[in-house]
Amino acid sequence: MEVGQVRQRRLSDDIVLQLEALILEGSLKAGERLPAERVLAERFGVSRPSLREAIQKLVARGLLVSRQGGGNYVAEQVGSTFSDPLLHLLEGNPSAQRDLLEFRHTLEGSCAYYAALRATPPDHLRLREAYEVLQACYETDGTATQAEEGAADARFHLAIAEASHNAVLLHTIRGLFDLLKHNVVTNIGGLYLQRSETRERLREQHRQLFEAIIEGRAEDARECSQRHIDYVQEVLHEGGEEAKRMARAQRRQGH
16 A cells, blocks of 8 residues: 655644634734734744744735734735725616615625524624614714714624624625625615605614524524615615606706
8 A cells, every 4th residue: 555645734834724714704804913923922822933934824825914014914805805996886886786785685684694593692792782883873863974874784784794604704795895884875865865764664674683683583584684675675766766757857847
């Protein structure tokens, strides 16, 4: 029987695997600075030369960026699901906003489903904090700006993605975070103009979604998430049709 030699794995390879796992699970975020080498070496229980070797390997793979005298950072590209030029195109295109809502319908429904199944007590804590910030925006009776409410809404849905413990879902939501936030802000303006009860409806929808996840009701969580997006689509479509009717009426008046 012929066998090959068993190669002993280097200590730096073990460190690489651990750092990669932290990036993949979202504990280390795009653009985030790593702790100082001394601190990391102590945490891993390794020598600083072994740690530096691991960091160099991750830099070569494009996962980390080393800045002379400034430390080591997770590469920004890690958080980019789409290129910046494409994001700008999507932000300014009305039909793309509709497409994003359709995408959110599927994506966030799945996040909610898995979050209800897998969320841990620390996930519940982060989710509750994000939920309470969002609810606080609703309770200001309109004094919170659309940007503040949009950011709180997007962070709540990001917390759900984190609680899903699905790396692909999480990094997709993170990569789309700015676009998602912009989409929410745009939608809020149209929703509140179209229907007076919208604020209370959104507040109730988010409460139902939050409770379904906390209580581990996976199918209910998915349905709550999708009903929320369905409502947003319905009201925005209604507003679009109203705008078209108004434009036609004005053209007729002009003639």
